[in-house]
Amino acid sequence: MISFTEDRQRFLDGSLSVSQRVEQCLAAIANQAQLNAFLHVDADGVRAAAAASDERYRAGLARPLEGCILAVKDNMSVKGMPMTCASRILEGFMPLYTATAVERLIDAGAVVIGKTNMDEFAMGSSNETSAYGVVRNPHDPSRVPGGSSGGSAVAVAAGLCHASLGSDTGGSIRQPAAFCGVVGFKPTYGVVSRYGLTAFASSLDHVGPFAPTMADAQAVFDVMAGADAMDSTSVPTPEAQPMPPIDGLKVGVLEESYITGCDQDIQDAYAAAIEKLRQMGATIVPVQLQHEQAWVPTYFILATAEASSNLARFDGVRYGKRFESDVDIVTETRSRGFGTEVQRRIMLGTYVLSSGYHDAYYTRAQKARRLIADMYNNVFTQVDVILLPTTPTSAFEIGAKQSDPVAMWLSDYYTVSANIAGIPAVSVPVGTDTAGLPIGLQVQGPVFADAMVLAVAAQV
């Protein structure tokens, strides 16, 4: 892995140039093509941008992220690069504009190396639903990298870039971060603009960074954060609160019943992290996160309902790939352009919103959402942050859960509640299991406590 905050010193003192680093990354992408992390590499573009960054370093005009080599999940618009969302239906689509988050990073000096593979329209937890082939875990190529932002996690884990952007609707940044051994951060809802992020479930979608270290993730996040006139749901960057010392910090931890389903190695890592924090002076407070049986169902009802509407625009009429038909272009395009998992979720979402079922599913899920948010508000009156596993298992074998969508969906158990409540959550790597696969733990905090969450996670 290559850290931008470390490289920046080298760029500043001239011991390394951005162009050299870019060439190394391009070579690494080519050498590790079997990982299938990228859907598009913009070699010419990134070389030109790197040369310009080197010029700025020489001129003493380097911006905060000057020469930060960035990979962008292929569901975010970057003008000049194709965007497929890993779907056939957007084959050949060229966006007309650049996503706000990406634009801010470019304006701060980041250079975009390419677009990363993902689960189709971010629907999946293993990167197996991509129309352009599965992404492989660099720690064990027979295993999945997690999803849906698998390509972005792998790009950082395999040292193919400094940092990458992912999107997290139910855990799609944190889960692959855990599986690949990198930092993955999902900020408070609205703190990073969604403008330019292809919507899966608008009220649950978040843009966030992958990076080798907490400091790198923080650097990228700081630049992206802040209100955006193009996103009405965006909010100003929360004012930096003085970070309470770990000594005296109240850390909520899950009671045993919540983690008995986890792999033993993950339970052990969790216990070790708790012990570490305790020794640093933190007060460990067992907490109950209620309604846990409702997290995943609530998430899937809300996410699929919104997705069924958000994905209606892909009809082959105005852009993307059109599958011609004598009868109905829209039906033909959507039947052949969308993969199985996407069609499954669109149908489920259509069903939960349809008249006669709306109240039983969608309306109840909205009520459950409020209960879950209230639950978190209540817990955060007792503790400053919560420590919990990111995933119940480490990276699983490719194909292991493909035949059982519900088992796949349940792998989001520890991550979805933060999306439902819109709270900040970060996954931090804490070593490996006995098979040598990375383990990630998660720190969650109250809304707008993004800085505190990152600071605590840095100590785990």
Place this chain on the structure above:
Amino acid sequence: MQTTYEAIIGLEVHAQLKTSSKAFCACSTTYGAMPNVNVCPVCLGHPGTLPVLNRNLVEWIVKMGLATNCHIRERSSFSRKNYFYSDLPKGYQISQFADPICYGGSVEIETEEGPKHIGITRIHMEEDSGKSIHDLDIDTLVDLNRAGVPLIEIVSEPDIRTAREAYLYLQHIRQILVYLDICDGNLEEGSLRCDANISIRPVGQTTFGTKTEVKNLNSFRNVEKAIQFEIARQIALVEGGAAVQQVTMLWDASRQETRVMRSKEQAHDYRYFAEPDLVHVVVDESWKQRLHSALPELGLAKRRRFVSQFGLPAYDAAVLTDDAEVAAWYEASCAHLNAQGPEAYKAVSNWIMTDVMRIMGQNKVSISNAGLSPEQLASLVDVVQDGTISSKSAKDVFAAMLGTTKTASELVQELGLRQESDEGLLRQLVEDVLRDNPDNLEKYRGGKSNLLGFFVGQVIKRSGGSANPALVTSIMKEALEQPTM
């Protein structure tokens, strides 16, 4: 015994607002541009784009709500109405569903039987779709210039009982929209669209019958005709022992009939849910108050004021206030009159309702482009009122005035139309005529009093037509009454 039926009618009126930009993006709303020019990634529904609410839309709908006596909801929200259509870029329309911004209002219409209140159930914001063009031999063509243009939907209570009332209600709603300067109010061009919900029931029954919805009422004449047709169709069905089916009907203007567009089973399930890309719309009390105090005087109030302030007949007041611009022009004309008074006010009204409106109709122009100014018309009324010219000559002055900036006095001078009102001069002419017609004078004094007209005519003739007839008549009478001369 013959059953008599009454119709229960509610109207849904869609008004396209004339904001300069679209409801949720910065694209222009200019009508008549080349197809697919006024578009951007947002209104094309490109992936990743998000709507940003046009503040003018909120301000304008609140004005409409206040003008129709609605409650204004302090916090309202948007919903998505989901359906597939090639001219609907996102696959859903952003609309308001559960909590419309305006609700519970009413308007008063003036029917032939007197004033009547029609309730307003709700007024909500939404975005227009694009336009599909099917009637070409090639594929369907789609123009997305209109996609995202702001609409408000005004839903009435089922308080309307006749096609005539529906017509009057629609006229009234149109007038308010135009008075507020928020909509062109053009049914034919589609800036105003109307659907009607219609059911019938025997008079005396309190429950409602099954309703049908009639769409495509794209002119005021069609609104009245289509509703009449649909009421008659429903009565004939029921009289024939059949039941009215809950269907959506389309008015076919060329065949002058309604026909079934889709049945209840084919009705869309729009799967409404809260629009997650927009936050609540908040209209606080101070904003509402500011908009309320800035409301212009509306048509009905203006009409009533014209009757009381200018002494106009109700008919004149209605004609003059139908269009706010005409009403303002009328008031400006009256303000420029030298001689203020009901007689002059009525004269101004007469000129506008006949000659000025004739020009507006012929040239299809607004009153500001009719070819004369309120000052000019006032000057014309003044010279007739003070006897400078006859009302016959006034027509010539009016014609000469058009397209110029000349006042009536200037034109009277130029055209030599000044009426001779010099008493000494006229008295001389009277004496001349009497002297030259001793026979007729004899006959007059012998009792043939109808010879007065002859004498007056002779005087006017000798004056070359310029003598003031009223003044001549009074001098002549006086002269004739004198015993000797």
